[in-house]
Amino acid sequence: MFVSYKWLEEYVELNGVTAEQLADKITRSGIEVEGVEMAAEGVKGVVIGHVLECEPHPEADKLNKCLVDVGEEEPVQIICGAPNVAKGQKVAVAKVGAVLPGNFKIKKAKLRGEESYGMICSLQELGVEGKLVPKDYAEGIFVFPNSAEAGEDALSLLNLDDEVLELGLTPNRSDCLSMLGVAYEVAAILGKEVKLPEVENQAAAEKASDYISVNVEAKEENPLYIAKVIKNVKIGPSPLWMQTRLMSAGIRPHNNVVDITNYVLLEYGQPLHAFDYDRLGSKEILVRKAKQDEVIVTLDDAERTLSSDQLVITNGKEPVALAGVMGGANSEVQQDTTTVLLESAYFDGQAVRQASKAHGLRSEASARFEKGVDPNRVMKAAERAAELMAKYAGGEVLAGEVTSDNMEAGKAVVSISLEKINRVLGTDITKEEVLSIFKRLQFEASIEGDIFTVTVPTRRGDITIPEDLVEEVARLYGYDNLPKTLPTGSSLPGGLTPYQSKRRITRRFFEGAGLNQAVTYSLTSAEKAVQYALDIRTPVKLSMPMSEERSYLRLSILPQLLEVVSYNLARQADSIALFELGATFLSNGDGELPAEEEHIAGALTGQWHMHQWQGEKKPVDFYVAKGILEGLFEKLAVNESISYRAAAIEGMHPGRTAEVLFNGEVIGFVGQVHPHVQKNLDLKETYVFELKAAPLFNAELAPLQYEAIPRFPSITRDIALVVDKSTGAGEIKEVILSAGGRLLKDVHIFDLYEGEHMEPGKKSVAFSLRYFDPEKTLTDDEVVKAHDKVLAAVNEKTGAQLRG
Known part of the structure; x- marks a missing residue:
């Protein structure tokens, strides 16, 4: 709703309250004023001109040479290109020195050899939108009534010096879709009366x-x-x-x-x-x-x-x-x-x-x-x-x-107690103040004891229940005047639960690692509903699906993520890294609502790092996907509870897939999508992961403890162990950590060899072991003793032999 400030003044005495001040007061009372605009802001020097003479320009077919009285001692010559300019018209003239919208300054000019001392303006040139200009003047200048006097301020006559308030009305405040409705609102805010138009019709004899x-x-x-x-x-x-x-x-x-x-x-x-x-x-x-x-x-x-x-x-x-x-x-x-x-x-x-x-x-x-x-x-x-x-x-x-x-338009009658008003608002408003507010709103109100009975005028159809009256009292009393209190109690509102906090940490980690968040459909087809599911259950079918492709609730996020990857690859997006935290739905049997289980999933393809200048490229592989997860586990402080083991999962590459275990329980997997699936979806080499979120987010963590920076040096020993190809490196690492005792602080793999110098069925895995004692410098004897225990343990439990 656009509200003219000058027009509003006809109904309510504004008493020097500026348009900006009024906008602020209206906004504070509950109706947002989205802006205050003046169409001709910054425009000056535009007056009414009387066209005394008008003849064709001697050197231009589409120009006219006009002699115009602009209210000065002598008329001025103005060259005008408007097709409808004519002798005798009253028009808007921007004199030399005038400023038009866009900071366009009018100067003396010479057009095809003829002097021009100003500009005859159309409404568009004065800042009026073209769609609002009367059709008769849409293609030319605007012609004023003959009552306009030469030299008079044209902006004032066109009401362009008026300020217009734009109200952003909610559907319940339809009463303010009129000037009188706004007048009632403003009068209530300012404590004024509304001056209604006086209507007098002198009827003819006929009926x-x-x-x-x-x-x-x-x-x-x-x-x-x-x-x-x-x-x-x-x-x-x-x-x-x-x-x-x-x-x-x-x-x-x-x-x-x-x-x-x-x-x-x-x-x-x-x-x-x-x-x-x-x-x-x-x-x-x-x-x-x-x-x-x-x-x-x-x-x-x-x-x-x-x-x-x-x-x-x-x-x-x-x-x-x-x-x-x-x-x-x-x-x-x-x-x-x-x-x-x-x-x-x-x-x-x-x-x-x-x-x-x-x-x-x-x-x-x-x-x-x-x-x-x-x-x-x-x-x-x-x-x-x-x-x-x-x-x-x-x-x-x-x-x-x-x-x-056949209209039955009775006024709504609503009752409310003073106690309820003050209890809801947290105020201590008196009866007199409440009655004053109802009077300012021009509501009929009476009070008996502690109860107000209010008869609401039909123009305010939004007020039907006691809570509506509470709102009226609050906004006229002033939201800024309502008392403020700080929340108290052991659990303050607005904080995140530990689960929510870890969800947020997870999102931020993935974004920081270079993955983009995706939000995919929870609805899918019968075929895709069971693909990559971590828990095998009968998928839940919708009773009224919108299509066969969206008729089942998903058991896994990955099928939808792979669709997104395929969609983007088809549009020349070569390198894609996506993640999603979303719900999957596990059936609880017929007639029961499914259980929602939050999963963490990701999909990566293309280049992980690419530096054109240095010519460096790092394509996505298994270890990139696994490394991202390890970074997440470290961020969540659960890395010590995580382990991996090779796995065969339908739809995944048989040699590049691992299950992820949390405290020995499988919570998901990471690996490459099976080549057949990649071909069906027109994918390049793509790596994915999907995990259950609850075990990670609900994990109970030991209190954070700090250790002093080491003052004593550590000692490193490297060993190369020959084992059967079927023996997992992770299994050997667990044996080493278990046998190393308190002095062994770190173990990591740095080499794998399966070449021609290795006997058939065997492989060589090299580990680097770091020994350290925070209280003293280790001796060779202490390190050898601990190291021998490690070698004995790996030999006993995995059959590993030191490579010669």
């Missing part, structure tokens, strides 16, 4: 009922319909002040009759429609549901096919308007219109919304009907529009109106 009858069949969708008749209207432009107010609100002016209906819509929030009475084709208005496949041509010249659930206004035979949305072209007010049938009605919001959505038509009228209009303004808006048509279109308002009234 409206002699010209038209109203019959409503769809009474539920249209409980109230009012028709007034205005004769002898003269179609022409509306007053300049009205046009500028419409433009500042985002509505394009058309003619005086249409502009008046739009003006009253903005003022009262009540949509109106003007029919050309002579084009109506009958003396009857019949409101009914449309016939199936009935056709209407709307004002935008589009032919629309109606359905039987849509409400239409008809002349008894054919539709002349789509109720609450848009009028029909067959009864449009045109230049030769002399008699206007004015419609003011209350249409059901749901019916209007459905029709608006079905036809893709969103109008100022439909937006207001959808959210609800004030039923007590339907008649007032019709009388206001009729008065303006009599005043600015020369019309005669026929006596009375024709109505169909």
Whole structure:
């Protein structure tokens, strides 16, 4: 909703409160003001000019040489290219030295040999959007009424020096979709009274009922319909002040009759429609549901096919308007219109919304009907529009109106106690203060004991329960005035649980390691639902799936991640690294909800590191994927509980896959996708991992302990062990760590040999062992003693022999 500051001043005394200050007050009271704008901010030096002479430029076909009175001692010559410039017009002139939007400065110029002392401006050049400029002036300059005086400030006449507040209204505050609604709100904030428009209609001798009858069949969708008749209207432009107010609100002016209906819509929030009475084709208005496949041509010249659930206004035979949305072209007010049938009605919001959505038509009228209009303004808006048509279109308002009234618009009565208001808000507001707030809101309120009984005006349809009154008291009392307290207790709100904290650590680690987070569908096909599952169960089928491809809940994240990798590779993204923390769903049997289990999954392909300048490339391999997991385990402080062992998993490479164990229990796997799967999905060599999150995130960790920096040197021993090819290096490492005792601090593999100098079925695995005593310098004897125990243990338990 766009609110003109100057227009608002007609209803509420603002007493020097600036637009910016008012915007702040409105925002603090609960309605967000998204911005305050002045269309002509920074523009100066634009005045009314009177074109005294206008003749073609002697050297240019599309230019005119004009002599213009700009209110100074002598008229000035201005060269103008507008096609509609003519002698006798009153126009906007930017004098030499003027500044236009975009900091465009006007200087004396010479155009094709002729001097030009200024610029005759179009509305667009003054900062008005092209879509809001009246059609007659869309391709040229704007012509002011003859009453404008040369030298007068053009920006003021065009209302471009006005400030416009843009309100970001929530659906419940439809009362502020009108200037009067905003006026009530501002008056409550400032503690002022609202000055309502005074309407006086001098009715003609003839009666409206002699010209038209109203019959409503769809009474539920249209409980109230009012028709007034205005004769002898003269179609022409509306007053300049009205046009500028419409433009500042985002509505394009058309003619005086249409502009008046739009003006009253903005003022009262009540949509109106003007029919050309002579084009109506009958003396009857019949409101009914449309016939199936009935056709209407709307004002935008589009032919629309109606359905039987849509409400239409008809002349008894054919539709002349789509109720609450848009009028029909067959009864449009045109230049030769002399008699206007004015419609003011209350249409059901749901019916209007459905029709608006079905036809893709969103109008100022439909937006207001959808959210609800004030039923007590339907008649007032019709009388206001009729008065303006009599005043600015020369019309005669026929006596009375024709109505169909089945409206039950009672005011809501809501009760609330002072104790509840103060308890909910944490305040100590007195009865007098609360009554004062209700009075400022112009709610009828009485108090008996501790109980307030409030009669809510129909313009505030959003207030129906006691909690709504609490909100009204809070926002008028001032949210900034509500007391502040710090939370107390052993568990303060807002903190992360240990599980949530580790989930966040995991995400940040992967992002820091160079992986991008993916969010994939939890729904998949029957075939993919069981692929790569860590727990084999019957997948859960949806009772109403949207498609066969999305009919089952997943047991694993990897099938969806591989789809994402395939999708990106097909679009020339060669190197991909993705991870996802998501839910999988394990069936608990028929009739039972499935259990959700969070998994950690990742997929990598292409280059892991690539430095073009140095010519270095590091493709993704098994050890990159495993290294990422080891980094995560170290970050989560569970690395000492993790081990690996070779595994054969369906869909994974048989020689490049390992199970991941946490305290001896399998929690997932890491490895290369099977070449057959890679071929089916058009993948390159791709490595993946998937783990259960709960064991890692729920792990109980010992308290953090610090050790002093070592003061004594360590001693390193390297050994190469010959073992059977079937013996895992991890198995040997575990034996070494177990036998090394307290002096052995670190073991890592640094070489593997299976070449021609090794007997068949054997391999050589080289380990580096580091011995250290934090309390003294180790002697050779102590190291040899510990080292011999290690060699004896590996020989006994794995059959390993020192390589000669």
